[in-house]
Amino acid sequence: LVSREHHPARSVIRAGGVPIGPGTLTVIAGPCAVESPEQTLEAARMARSAGASMLRGGAFKPRTSPYSYQGLGERGLRILADVRAETGLAVVTEVIDPGSVDMVASYADMLQIGARNMQNFALLQAVGSAGKPVLLKRGFSATIEEWLSAAEYIAQRGNLNIVLCERGIRTFETATRNTLDISAVPVAQRLSHLPVIVDPSHSGGRRDLVVPLTRAAIAVGADGLLIDVHPEPKTALCDGDQALPEADIREIADIVASLPAFL
Ligand code: PEP
DSSP states (O other): OOBTTTOOSOOOEEETTEEESTTOOEEEEEOSBOOOHHHHHHHHHHHHHTTOSEEEOBSSOOOSSTTSOOOOTHHHHHHHHHHHHHHOOEEEEEOOSGGGHHHHHTTOSEEEEOGGGTTOHHHHHHHHTSSSOEEEEOOTTOOHHHHHHHHHHHHHTTOOOEEEEEOOBOOSOOSSSSBOOTTHHHHHHHHBSSOEEEOHHHHHOOGGGHHHHHHHHHHTTOSEEEEEBOSOGGGOSSOGGGOBOGGGHHHHHHHHHTHHHHO
């Protein structure tokens, strides 16, 4: 269902009215984790200044360590919904278990499946039935074929509103948190009609790499970007090292603004 053999033309999908697909460069930005109403609103303002049309923010955080910040849960979703009402930005947020899919879907415009859950098949089937678009991140040890098979689980439930997100894979390299597999973008676009976006924040895990990886993503034809921003990265409860502060927003905005000539 997700292959171009089945559907030769590349698809544009809509999340909260925002188009994602060929001919667009949809920027989704926001905090890694929702921490408070003030932090989320400020991050949403930064996201908008960067050229974003969607807000990201995790209320349920699947952290590698059980001692790391786990998110505000439903209270975080209420904050995201309030910030959407105030800013007009559509909201994408992660869901981590099948039992809470309907609850998360009642707040979100788009459901995110994180790298750690890419092969949680019960969760994929549940989001496939939830009636909301899905952002499917690539597992950090998943091949492109496994990633597309995960998308197929969602599509099989009648939901073809899926966006693939390359977010870096695990390699021998330790200079970056993960290695952005830039070739995955055109490869996935050739195999699948689904839009493919890039997360330059979680892949490198380093603020100084976000702009170069953003440029690389655009150069290979990514359909969008997923970028972490935070009003005070030093105090961020989650992944502050990769969050862009206010001072770096202008550069992203300039890149995004120069795009009509590029696309
Ligand atoms: C995220 O985008 O909030 C996240 C946790 O990313 P990933 O699943 O790619 O690690």
